[in-house]
Amino acid sequence: MDFTWSREDTEFRSRVRGVLSRELPTNWPTLARHGPGSRQQTEFCLEFCPKLAEAGLLVPHWPREWGGAERPVWEHFILGEEMWAAGEPRGAQYMNVNWIGPVLMQFGSDAQKQRYIPQMAAGKAIWCQGFSEPNAGSDLASLKTRADREGDEYVINGQKIWTSYAGMADQCFLLARVSGAGEGKSAIAIFIVPMTTPGIEVRSIPSLIGHGDIHEVFFTDVHIPVSARLGEVGQGWKIISAALANERVGIPRYQLATIILDEMVGLLKTRGQFGDPVIRLRAAQAAASCEAARILVYHVVDAKSRGQILGADANVARLAVIGADHAVSDFGMDFLADCYSGAGHVSFMSHHERAIVTGIAAGAAEIQLNIVAQRYLNLPREA
Ligand SMILES: Cc1cc2nc3c(=O)[nH]c(=O)nc-3n(C[C@H](O)[C@H](O)[C@H](O)COP(=O)(O)OP(=O)(O)OC[C@H]3O[C@@H](n4cnc5c(N)ncnc54)[C@H](O)[C@@H]3O)c2cc1C
CATH class of the missing domain: 1.20.140.10 (Butyryl-CoA Dehydrogenase, subunit A, domain 3)
Known part of the structure; x- marks a missing residue:
């Protein structure tokens, strides 16, 4: 068995290191002091990720159709290692690259793909992940945030907690329970909710890691079109299980x-x-x-x-x-x-x-x- 890296992998790693040493400012350790979710690092990632995209180093593993180059899984992984070694200058956007983008490609409608994926591939989109609730963390399936269908809309009511990046996110990848669809996991659906929608309130939670990293997000009569649902009602749990399996080794x-x-x-x-x-x-x-x-x-x-x-x-x-x-x-x-x-x-x-x-x-x-x-x-x- 050969445990060494191939020449291509080694060259790719050097290329990524070269970009990092050119693009990270001299005060980077101080700027990155509070981690990928801090305001400073989020602002920085909106300058840095477009440069990575231009160099073909943001989504090299994605299909060409969506701005990638269909590069091997290992290259994407080397990229992740080097980014995390540097304190993750992609900020929240590592989630787009690792799992939100690929999930949209697989399960999104044509309109959702056209609307969201190009922005991600260009390094300009901040998303947050609205899963955990005050009484639904480890036992995520017991989440209570409701999505009530009213004609062509859903009305969202509930609360999320510990939401990273919510203070500066454009969109929330939200899990909610669709009323009338039963009790268990099969009633959970995914919604793409623009964070500027009326009825959303974000409150920062002071914490040890602090500096705007984690939040409570309140949804009060938030109206979104039915077209904002990702996949079918019964599919939500399956989709996030696959997504989280990727997240586990993506850091x-x-x-x-x-x-x-x-x-x-x-x-x-x-x-x-x-x-x-x-x-x-x-x-x-x-x-x-x-x-x-x-x-x-x-x-x-x-x-x-x-x-x-x-x-x-x-x-x-x-x-x-x-x-x-x-x-x-x-x-x-x-x-x-x-x-x-x-x-x-x-x-x-x-x-x-x-x-x-x-x-x-x-x-x-x-x-x-x-x-x-x-x-x-x-x-x-x-x-
Ligand atoms: C820095 C940070 C960022 C986060 N970002 C996000 C985010 O962006 N979006 C999001 O949705 N969530 C986020 N979370 C929430 C995170 O996913 C939850 O904190 C986690 O799933 C645990 O849930 P909980 O906090 O409700 O703890 P609980 O589920 O209440 O667990 C409390 C303790 O009990 C233990 N425990 C619970 N059930 C069992 C069991 N069955 N067997 C053994 N032990 C058990 C746990 O291990 C834990 O130590 C974040 C959390 C942190 C700390």
């Missing part, structure tokens, strides 16, 4: 964790502390966690590149990514504690804050463990 945070760990080790060497066997052991364990995450994610990407169906391997890989983030963050907190107070070390603090939420956003780690236990290890549901 290769081990790449950034590896860079942060290298910086930490460099600093400990400068301080003359890296001779300590305990520190060396913990650094090796953190490095092994990052490598394990990388290999498990590659396993999933490889399956995808061969057109194989993804099973619980994607959940195993996501757990490993969370573990790697935590191992590096814990290492820094234990041996470089002074870097996390006052002005501190910008990159370490930024990584640490994101590592705290990495096992919650995009699905809690404990839920991933349940899925792995049942579908991967075939353990029984009840003890």
Whole structure:
């Protein structure tokens, strides 16, 4: 088995790094301090993504019809690794590229495709994902936001929470329960809702990661045309399940964790502390966690590149990514504690804050463990 990258892959990675080193400003670490959802980074992505698009590096894996070049799955993945290693300068637009655009291509009406996909391919569209509700996070199927059909319209009422990017989004990819369509998952449908529609109120939630990242979104008698529904009423759950499987490996945070760990080790060497066997052991364990995450994610990407169906391997890989983030963050907190107070070390603090939420956003780690236990290890549901 050959584990090395092909010449084309290596050249592609260098090309992406070249664009990043040319286009990221010298104050990028400070600008990216608060993560992809911050106002600064969102504003930056609206300048940066059109340049990526022009260089053919925003949606290279998309079909030509929609502005792509039908490049291999691995190129898209290398692009993701390099972007996340740099703190994700695509901001919210990584979601468009990874899953919202492809979902629209597969399930959207012609009018929806024409209206939304070209803007995404040009790097000019910010979307948010309106799934979680105050009593429907891990148990998403119990969501209560309602869509009542009135003639040619739906009227939306309800509340979403923890919605990233909502403060600057153009559209919301919204999950709601269609009245009269039953109780369970089959009543859930997807709606594309422009965030400027009357009746939508966005409130920022102050948090540890702060700075406008997460929001509550209230929908009060929001009227949208029936044509804003994506797919059929009974299809909503199936569509998002497929989309979320992609999201699980679409955030290769081990790449950034590896860079942060290298910086930490460099600093400990400068301080003359890296001779300590305990520190060396913990650094090796953190490095092994990052490598394990990388290999498990590659396993999933490889399956995808061969057109194989993804099973619980994607959940195993996501757990490993969370573990790697935590191992590096814990290492820094234990041996470089002074870097996390006052002005501190910008990159370490930024990584640490994101590592705290990495096992919650995009699905809690404990839920991933349940899925792995049942579908991967075939353990029984009840003890
Ligand atoms: C930074 C951030 C960004 C986010 N962005 C978005 C977004 O853009 N759009 C969106 O829709 N949502 C978003 N979320 C919400 C995220 O998807 C939810 O927080 C997540 O699904 C968990 O749901 P919850 O918060 O309701 O927690 P709960 O589901 O209430 O869980 C609370 C705790 O109980 C545990 N738990 C719950 N059920 C079980 C079970 N069956 N077995 C074992 N343990 C269990 C969980 O692991 C968790 O630790 C974001 C969250 C964060 C932190």
